Amino acid sequence: MDGMQGRTGLRAAQVTAAGEVSMVEAPLPEPGEGEVRVKLEGCGVCASNLGPWAGPEWMSFPLEPGELGHEAWGVIDAVGAGVDEGRLGERVAALGFRGYATHDVVPADAAIPLPAALEGRPVPAEPLACGVMIFERAQIRPGDTVAIIGIGFLGALLTSLSARAGARVIAISRRAESLDMAREMGAAETVPMEDHWTIMEEVRGLTCGDGADITIECTGHQWPLDLAAEITRESGRLVIAGYHQDGPRQVNMQTWNWRAFDIVNAHERSREKNLAAMRRAVEMLATGELQPDRLYTHRYGLEDVGAALDATRDKPEGFIKALVVMG
Template sequence: MEATLNNTTKTDTTSAKTVTAKAAVITAPGTVAVKDIQIPAPAKGEVRIKLEGCGVCASNIPVYEGREWFNYPQTPGNPGHEGWGVIDAVGEGVEGLEEGDRVACLSYNAYAEYDIAKADEVVKLPAFLDGKPFPGEPLGCALNIFNRSNIQQGQTVAIVGAGFLGALLIQLAKSAGATVIAVSQREFSLETADKAGADHLVKMDDHYRIIEKVKEITNGHFCERVIEVTGKEWPLNLSIELTAERGKLIVAGFHQNGMRQLNVQLLNWRGIDMISAHERDPQQYISGICEAVKAVGEGRMNPFPLFTHQFTLEEAQQAFEHLTGRPDGFIKALIVNNKK
């Protein structure tokens, strides 16, 4: 039996039961279809994962909306990269992983029923996560950002943007003993921040009103740590204003639509450390996922209430529409297989 994915062909000797599976395909900007594809086969050092689901990430918005540098149709399952599921085939040379292991993975075509991952880019999930969705990549991102932030007990931390990632960071900052100020635009996001444990809620509306409010909360000192999670220019500059002298500004927002003009004068004047918390080393992602599993097990992070919407592969179009439209009540969508 042969399986084709990403224009590569491999012989699959691990399964002769099923030839095809379903995958979501972005066929044109703003259009998603579901197609049958040949099930991929793991090569040397790889495993195949029968996916339970995949998180829908805001970084998918450009390819869904369309930019001049993208080609359509996209590869089936792309750009899904937040998958989890059960290993059902193991390639040559793989040790320490077996068929039946439930894992989170780094893979890149996970809007599908099956995907391939390198053996060293999967994380086994412990029994306490059985039956629970676990999109490892964004949870690992939250831990990596938190670690880069170096938050200390007693510090005041502002989280600018209280969506999925912002809410997780509020939980983690509180677990470290920080006082947390959540700054966000949507009322529902502020309610989510409140449930996540934020000490102060500030509506992201008027630039100078926000600065005065945070100045009041901090007795004029501003925040030792500010984490920007919006990916927008104005909130990024606002975050500079909220950072204390010799504080750290952590850029966690996905800035994907052009250049930014920044208040470098204030960065210089206050001696602010500006840190990009985006990782590119796959092993750093894996380290973050491992830490995320531990954080959930210890109760320092609880992502499950933040998975507000679930869709099947056949409903992938709706999942992307929710991602871009962000209706009231929306925090994070999952595309799941065998949705109940």
């Protein structure tokens, strides 16, 4: 059932080729049985978009209108058969895949209700849930020394969660401004990600020669993955949080075997676990356990999705995370 009168059509950003996007219009999609339509307020831009945006050989263009956007939030404006009409007008975070648009249709259980405490705030719950799941799988405890490699949105979020849990965080990142952000989010020490051996020596010096109890690699690149193994202590834990999507990786199995650390591939593919983590993230955001607003550094209109993706790739000064906000 439609909850809007005098409605307009769908507007969406459509990636038509590598690095190219066009605006398209279409009739509003109607929710089917068990579905809701969400009038979107905004959508976060994820670094995982950059692989498709670069146009690898395996991609087929054009993508579906709105596709790549999966960090959206908004208000339910129509419900399908079998869905409580009382949900009309409910503000939600959505686990969908066409969030670079004015509207998206998702299963009703993938529209997570947002409490009144979050009114007016951006709520890209999906990436917040990623941070929560990685933190939980890392099993960080008070007194642990945690090295976090790569202080972008995810690394900064994990820095905050780890510090709040009573861990000592060593933040390692390429940009000086990212290290400043890490200190703001609770890092005890920061190390510039410049020279492999220098970083190893600095971390050893900060840990009495042992290495970090837990190392979280957040970059998705080969060198930081190598570095993560080198700075994790024997019988520690190496957590792979980076999204490695540009080809195979090689690891030094002699080092991995000798160090006998646990290896955690922190990405989840279970829909149920992702939705549960989104609900936890929303609750933590409402109570102040998550404080990500400082990390939303750049905002773009729907017609500027291409610029938002370019900024996510190029990281202009001060960049942490981009949001696409619907006008």
